[in-house]
Amino acid sequence: MIELxxxxxxxxxxxALMPYLARVSIACGGHTGDAASMSAALRLAAEYGLEAGAHxxxxxxARFGRHRLAASADDIARWVAQQIEGLAEQAxxxxxxxxxxxxxxxxxxxxxxxxxxAQAIVRAVAAFDPGLLLVGPSGSRLIxxxxxxxxAVLNEAFADRRYHDxxxxxxxETEGALLTDPDLAARQARSLAxxxxxxxxxxxxxxxxxxxxxxxxxxxxALNIARAVHAAINRG
Numbered sequence: 001m002i003e004l005x006x007x008x009x010x011x012x013x014x015x016a017l018m019p020y021l022a023r024v025s026i027a028c029g030g031h032t033g034d035a036a037s038m039s040a041a042l043r044l045a046a047e048y049g050l051e052a053g054a055h056x057x058x059x060x061x062a063r064f065g066r067h068r069l070a071a072s073a074d075d076i077a078r079w080v081a082q083q084i085e086g087l088a089e090q091a092x093x094x095x096x097x098x099x100x101x102x103x104x105x106x107x108x109x110x111x112x113x114x115x116x117x118a119q120a121i122v123r124a125v126a127a128f129d130p131g132l133l134l135v136g137p138s139g140s141r142l143i144x145x146x147x148x149x150x151x152a153v154l155n156e157a158f159a160d161r162r163y164h165d166x167x168x169x170x171x172x173e174t175e176g177a178l179l180t181d182p183d184l185a186a187r188q189a190r191s192l193a194x195x196x197x198x199x200x201x202x203x204x205x206x207x208x209x210x211x212x213x214x215x216x217x218x219x220x221x222a223l224n225i226a227r228a229v230h231a232a233i234n235r236g
Contacts, residue, residue: 002192002210002211002212002213003022003211003213004159004213004226005021005023005024005025005102006214007024007025007026007055007102007214008025008026008027008044008045008217009027009032009033009038009040010031010218012222013222014041014217016217016222017222020227020230023051023052023099024041024044024051025052025054025101025135026045026052026053026055027041027055027104028054028055028084029059029082029083029086030065031057031061031066031105032061032064032065038087038090039094042094042096043094046094052091052099053099053132053133054083054088054100054101055101055103055104056083056084056101057083057105057106058071064105065106066106066172068109069106073119076117076121076124077120080101080107080121080124084101084125085128098129098132099133100132100133100154101132101134101135102136102156103121103136103142107121108136108137109169111136111137111141112140112141112168113140113141113168115141115145117142118141118145119145121145122142122149125146125151126150126151130151132151133152133154134151134153134154135153135154135156136155137155137156138157138208139155155209156210156211156213157209157210157214158213158214159179159185159188159192159213160216160229161179162176162177162178162179163200163206164200165200165202165204170201174201179219179225182221182224183228186232187232189213190232192213193210193213193232193233195207215229
């Protein structure tokens with residue numbers, strides 16, 4: 001059965017979503033987050049028995065990591081490594097281990113198509129712990145690079161975001177990018193879980209392989225969306 005995941009430690013009501021999730025990715029200092037927030041998020045994940053991983057990003061708190069930065073591959077690898085290490089240190093204090101890494105925001109989107117960015121992320125993850133899963137955009141350059149580098153992967157799709165016809169996520173700045181209606185999000189989630197096409201922003205049908213579905217705690221109506229999506233994918 002397909003799992004649900006969410007990005008947490010970003011200042012939203014994470015606890016409300018926990019009962020509906022199997023996996024969480026924790027902000028670890030790039031776009032937001034500090035030692036206290038990381039520890040709190042790890043404790044929350046442990047309380048609910050969820051897999052927890054790092055959610056590294058461009059180091060750009062002012063714009064929440066949602067704008068691409070000009071950076072070398074070495075810079076990106078260093079940033080990712082530092083953020084994973086920061087979260088792993090907090091996990092170690094609690095006797096916990098990380099399960100995965102999932103890039104955030106603009107770094108996630110860049111790695112979907114840019115071979116240099118993808119390779120930098122894979123290099124950082126493999127050097128830290130080759131046993132970590134890498135979560136990335138379904139069928140993307142990041143997924144391909146991770147598999148070529150010997151990492152296990154999870155192809156991710158989104159229950160609360162619209163796609164372009166080419167499979168890229170619609171920018172949050174575009175009208176209609178977010179699915180805020182729980183019924184629409186649940187319908188998209190069920191299609192993804194069943195291996196059926198979803199409708200793009202322009203009404204075309206798009207087939208996306210999905211191992212894990214992401215929800216966002218900062219999407220309007222997030223809790224009702226989580227409830228509806230969870231019910232939809234667990235329906236017999």
